[in-house]
Amino acid sequence: MKSKYLSLVLLSAAALSSCSDDFLQEKKNYEQTDVNAYNSYVGSLGRLADCYMLSLPDVNGNPGWQYTSTGKSDDLSKCTEEYYGFGIFVNPEKELSAISGNVVPDYFQGDASNIRASAWGRIRNINDCIQGISNSTLSQEQKNELLGQAYFLRAWCYYLLVKWYGGVPIITEVQPPLATSVTPRSTTKQCIEFICSDLDHSAELLKPFTTKGGWSTGEYGRVTSGTALALKGRVLLLWASPLFNRENKEERWQHAYETMKADLPIIESCGYGLAYENNPGTNASNWAKMFVEDGVNKEAVFVVLYNNKASGGVPDLHRNNPWERSIRPANTLASASSTPTSNIVALFPMADGHRPASYDSYKTLPASSTYDYDKAHPYMNRDPRFYRTFAFTGVRWRYDGNPMNSNNNIPYQGNNYDLWSYVWYLTDEARNNIVDGKTYGTDDLLDKAKGMYIRKRSDDAELGSARYVFNTDQNGFGLSAAPYMEIRFAEVLLNLAEAACQSGHPADAIEILKRIRSRVYNDKENCGIESNLSDAQCMAAILYERQIEFAFEGKRFDDLRRWMLFDGGVNIPAGAPSSWRLTGWGGNTCDYLGFTPLNGTRRERIEYRVKADYNGGLGADKWVVKGNERINPDPLADVKRPAAINLNEGNANKLNQAFTALNTFYDTYLERNDRPGDGLTSAHTELYINFLPRYYILGFGKSMENNRELPQNIGWDDLNSGAPGTFDPLAE
Incomplete structure (x- = not known):
């Protein structure tokens, strides 16, 4: 294979990497990078930078073999309480299969014909990076610095596979792409041990560089x-959890606890801690502020x-976060x-930190709030995080x-x-049609109005200098530098x-919960x-606090x-x-926790509409121009609005007065109208979440149909x- 190099400007280094599309077809040379690099x-730093680029989570990507879920309304988040609209694993009308029809998503392989698009x-x-650096003429200190990061990236890639499939092939050397290059699946336990070994090795190699407060500011963002x-x-938590620990083996939890407790001081020595x-x-x-602040x-x-x-024609310098623009x-x-x-609006704690009495999950928690959840005014008396x-x-x-x-x-x-x-x-017909009734929103939102919005991780101007460059003529918030935290302290x-x-x-756990809420x-x-x-x-x-x-x-x-x-794991x-x-856990994690199983439930969406007395039959869906005058179609255009709630208001009395005025506006002019979020049948019959037992651990999809070696x-x-699968991800 003839050499071909691609210069990647990433992490301030020139990354050298083969990007030949015919990599798997040409069999003369299987090395990606000339060893002299x-x-x-x-050269080594650039090669490592390329591995970072291929491995880092990305808010622009969708969950799969390469990326995690990052909070947007992807197929995974739409299987939770956060978003409505059936994600692929909970759609009751589309059962997933490995062979035909609605095929299970491929998180195992990717594009086998393109090395850069394959797990x-x-x-x-x-x-290749680990082997090349290990055998290079670099000093041992330089090798340790680079290899510590590479071992982490390999462990990260394996974690993304194992959490879906259990045991997978463990490959630690560069193999030629030949039919004889077959590595069998290891057990899940062996894979967990391998991942942890790589991570321990990474941590040990990086200690001299990162355990005195972390990298220098110029290297911030590298793993430590x-x-x-x-x-x-x-x-370790994944390995101890019910998914892979059906018997609730106590030694797994004890090992996880002792290991995490011993590792915590080292993590803190790298400069990490609870912000604020x-x-x-x-x-x-x-x-x-911690989600968007600079530095x-x-x-x-x-x-x-x-x-x-x-971009300016240099795509590697163009790396924007689309989150602000999406919310x-x-x-x-x-x-x-x-x-x-x-659902998620209702489940947030009340101002005293307790769950709302009306929230029917985690009933084992000893106390519900003294505040009532006010469905008409859901913003009243909530946990401070609700407003952010x-x-x-x-x-x-x-x-x-x-x-x-x-x-x-x-x-x-x-x-x-x-x-x-x-x-x-x-x-009136549209008003009475809860499914298809077309709505129009105020302030030029028109058919794009929402009842409530996600504000989390927002670059709010109240919090400091914006990380985005607002562009009126193009994409508004599109040029945003807000970071994404895959693991927070x-x-x-x-x-x-x-x-x-x-x-x-439990005393240790309770003290941690109090620290989080501090x-x-x-x-x-x-x-x-x-x-x-x-x-x-x-x-x-x-689990409630995590949620x-x-x-x-x-x-x-x-x-x-x-x-x-x-389903509580009962099937x-x-x-x-x-x-x-x-x-x-008594054979049912939901019963153990007092949690209402998600199967059999629905997610809906909130709408606030003008009361019928004020809707007025206006019949306008857009601004009307009469002469030089633009006429606002809003039925409440002439109604004086109260002052909007300013979360930066530190005076509790003034803030309470503002909420009271807002409540009066709602009570006078608006009414809550929940509309279907999850799907309906063609006859408008409600459909409900249905996550099948086999979805907890995925099977290989169509990309593996030519591989006869992996069970x-x-x-x-x-x-x-077409026979039933034989590999047991729970067997040790």
Whole structure:
């Protein structure tokens, strides 16, 4: 194969990497990079940079073999309480198969004909990097610095495979792409041990460079010893969880607890910790700020950095985060305006930190709130994180930018953008049609109005300097440099709390829960966390806290799978052995936790509409031009609105007065109208979540149909013979 090199400007290094599309066809030379490139520190650093590029999570990507869920409304998040619209694993009308019809997604292979678009091609590149650096003439110090990062990336790639499939082939050398190059599947236990070994090796190699506060500012974003040990904690938690630990073997939990507790000081030595611990700011402003602030962030244990540069013909310099543009209302020139379900809005804690009495999950928790959940005014008396996670009609949501152009009638308010997003109908027939009735929203939102919006991870102008460059003529918030945190220090602590709870150390877990809440409550001893909890109550409190703290960060689906909360783990796939039966946790994790299984439930969406008395039969769906005058179609155009809720208002009395005025506006002019979120049949009959038992551990999809060497997982049909799969991911 003739050599071909691609210069990649990434992490301030020139990365050398073969990108020949005919890599698997030409069989003369199987090396990706000339070995001499590794004898140069710059060449090795560039090769490592290429591995980073192929391996890092990306908010622009969809979950699969390469990327994790990052909080947007992808196929995984739409299987949780966060988004409505059936994701691929919960659609009751589309059962997944390995062979035909609705084929199970391929998270195992990718494009086998393109090494850069394949899970195993990515691992091959990392193995090439490890081999090349190890055999190079670099100094041992240089080798350790680079290899420590490469071993982490390999472990990360294997974690993404094992969490879906259980045991996979363990390949540690660069193999020629020949039919004889076959590596059998290892057991899940062997894979977990291999991943942890790589992570321990990574942490040890990186200690001299990162355990005195982390990398220098110029190297911020690279993985550290702390990153490796934090991922190891997540891996051990996966191995101890019901998904792979049906008997609830205590030694797994104890090992996870002891390991995570011992590793915590090393993680902290890399500069990581809870950002703004015991310092909530105004209405949890500091908690909100940590998602978007510039510079080194102690919360960001595994972080992906972005910039606000335009491509300018150099694509490797153009790396923007689309999140801000996807969540903002359409009249700010945003594109998607992501919408939460009514379910997750209802389940957030109340102002005293307790779950709403009306929330029917985690009933084992000892106390529900003294506040009533007010469905008509869901923003009243909520956990401080509620206001930084959701935006509702009548709240200020500042940004830096002017959306006015010749194509819109947006009532521009300067930086003090106030969100008003109620809707009206053109006819009584539309008003009475809860399924198809067309709505139109105020402030030029028209047919793009939403009842509530996702505000989480928003670059709110109240919080500091914007990380985006607002462009009126093109894509609004598109050029955003907001980072994405795959692992936060809060997760490190909550992983430890879970292991502590399940290994007989509930006091440790409860103290961690209080620490997490110290960032949003002024008094961590009165934040809704009870001190005397049973093991089941403690575990329910931890999963509830994860659900709130990590909402819209892409973590909920993995938690639902780990704890088998779609059905409590009471069912197993056809043909599975008795060892697949859940015998720990009373044989039903949902009963153990007091959690309502997701199977058999629906997600709906919230709408606030103008009351019939004020809708007025206006019959207008757009601004009308009469002479030089533009007439607003809003039925409430002449009604004086109250001042929008300013979350930066530190005076509690003034804030309460603002909420009271907003409630009066709602009560006078608006009414809540929940509309179907999840699908309906053609006859408009409601459909419900249905996650099948075999989905907990996936089977190989169509990309593996030409591979006759790797056995299929139990619960899925073999792609070649059609016989039931024989590989047992739970066998040790």
